[in-house]
Amino acid sequence: MSSDMEQYYKENGRKVFLYLMTLCGNADTAEELTQETFYRALRSVNRFKGESSVYTWLCSIARKAWLEELRKRRKHTGEEISELVEDTSPRPDEEAESSDSRLRLLKRIHSLPETEKEIVLLRATQELSFREIGEIFGKTENWARVTYYRAKQKLM
Structure with a gap:
């Protein structure tokens, strides 16, 4: 491994893993x-x-x-994306209102x-900026901002 890649991994490996965890919900897959x-x-x-940050x-x-x-x-397997997401159903002993609302939001x-x-x-x-999100998707900052706003509206 080149020294540049070793440095990239040291600085970004954990953050990339966490990003993938948010996508797939499974530590092994991430x-x-x-x-x-x-x-x-x-x-x-x-x-x-x-042209972008290494992390982006x-x-x-x-x-x-x-x-x-x-x-x-x-x-x-013919599975849908929603079936690939880890089950986040609350355990019977988790009845606190805040965890229930977080679960609904998730x-x-x-x-x-x-x-x-x-x-x-x-x-x-x-906590990425709209500019960084746009770069990840190969789109503009404005596209990321508008898409985020529309997603937020759907959640409300």
Whole structure:
């Protein structure tokens, strides 16, 4: 592994893993996809022009890896995306009102179309700017802002 990639991994490995966890909800899958992300990044590091942050570049690679994983799963099992999300149903002993409302919100977020779900999660869990979100999707900052606003409206 090149010294640049080692540094990228040290600085961004955990954040990329957490980003993938927000997408797939499964630690094993997120770990595999994190490894795949850095493998792909290593293969294409010479094409990275520095037009975005390294983290944004890695997230765009991770997102493509996740979407490929979803396509493979649907092809083999016929599952829908919503069935791939980890079950977040409350345990019987979890009756606190705040956890119940958080659960309802998470379910609503996971019922959004994939792009809107990703944007909401990137904004809420990774605290990315609209510019960074736009870069991940290969779109503009304004597109990210409008899509986030529309997703938020659907959640209300």
